[in-house]
Amino acid sequence: MSETVLASSPPLPPTPIHRRRRPLVIVALLLLIGLGIALGTGMVGTYLWAAYHLRAAREAVERYHTHEALSHLQACLTVWPRDPETLFLAARAARRTGEFDWADHYLDQYQELRGKDDEDLFIERVLVSAERGEVNSVSRFCQALVERNHPATPLILEALANGYLRRARPGDAEQVLKEWLKRQPDNPQALHIRGQVYDEELRHHDAITDYRHVLAIDPDMEETRLRLCESLVHLGLTNEALPHLEHLSRRRPGNLKVQVYLARCYDRMGRSDEAEQILTVLLDRQPDYGPALAERGKLALRAGRTREAETWLRQAVERGSGDVMAHYQLALCLEKNGKSEEAQQVRAYLEELEGDMRRIQDISREKMQQSPHDPNLHYELGAIALRYGLVESGLRWLHRALKEDPHHAPSHKALMEYYQRTHDFQLAAEHRRQLENCKEGRMALWP
DSSP: OHHHHHHHSOOOOOOOHHHHTHHHHHHHHHHHHHHHHHHHHHHHHHHHHHHHHHHHHHHHHHTTOHHHHHHHHHHHHHHOTTOHHHHHHHHHHHHHTTOHHHHHHHHHHHHHHHOTTOHHHHHHHHHHHHHHTOHHHHHHHHHHHHHTTOTTHHHHHHHHHHHHHHTTOHHHHHHHHHHHHHHOTTOHHHHHHHHHHHHHTTOHHHHHHHHHHHHHHOTTOHHHHHHHHHHHHHTTOHHHHHHHHHHHHHHOTTOHHHHHHHHHHHHHTTOHHHHHHHHHHHHHHOTTOHHHHHHHHHHHHHTTOHHHHHHHHHHHHHTTOOOHHHHHHHHHHHHHTTOHHHHHHHHHHHHHHHHHHHHHHHIIIIIHHHOTTOHHHHHHHHHHHHHTTOHHHHHHHHHHHHHHOTTOHHHHHHHHHHHHHTTOHHHHHHHHHHHHHHHHHHHHHOO
16 A cells, blocks of 8 residues: 555655755855955945044144154055045155155156146145255245235245255245244244254254244144254253153154263263163164264263273264264373374364364355355355265255256266265266366366
């Protein structure tokens, strides 16, 4: 019976393939949905992260916190390398830090996106030229915008003031700042730059007044705080400088200059062990840092360890720390260590150095104001700077001399000799060729 029933029953249909695999399909769909959600969440998270950094960069640029702005902008550029606002802000921050090639680079990228007729682009390029020191080529245009009270007026006055400072024309910079502070009496950047002008003119007490004013307005202006410390330490006001330096040391532990000033303050306050410890750590990281070597030598000399002091001070002088006091104290060490002849050589060098410093002040305070286009003045500043190892400044002044007069033979000769010393034979050959052309031109004019 059972067999009959089984035989007459219709066969069961085969299980469809899609029905057998349904659990696998569901799992796959769930994985895809999860992946999509994760990717979407990740993209939203990345967008929000970049948007946060852009807002922070925008605020930092407006408040003149340039180094802070740069860190935010670097984060933005990793996500939005072609975002116009990010590129524009990066160009402005680069200009303010003196990285003019990078400013040009970001503006070129911005131009590809917005076109060369963009007004903001045009004005920012003018500001780059002004801050580079090419003030004469743009001053008339800038003045016209300022007289019309253009919205970019504070930016224009800032760039002109910095440009005049780069051209060693502190008097012109001060006039620009006077106009800016008349419009915005409490602008922290205007006060900061005027403090720099006062420092250039050795009016350190006036500079300190401006720097204090800036920090009362915005305590987060770290560059101003550092300049205040430099002026205070220069005048020996270590008690006031110390809390600022300790603040900067916490905020910028990698800043070598801050560490040297901190050690100097500790030493002057009788905390020489702490000063020596700071310098030891610093020199372990940067064994060739001239200011730290000089400070270590001064500590040893004050402790009566003249042999040790001589070693440190020799290293500082050889590395061109630019510290006049290091040379003076080296001469003292040499005399105490019975090396009178060598001490006399160092003193002769110091006399030459003091003469050069007087000449620099004469050029920057008077001569450059009277004859800003005289290539001989630019050449002189460049030659002095190179003589004391200030390479970047020296090359900049020599190239400015050639901008004023492309056939200025002394500048070509100085550059040729510099590039020969640094084994850049291609550039040396170029300036040698230009120098020969200068000589041929003189011979043609004066047979």
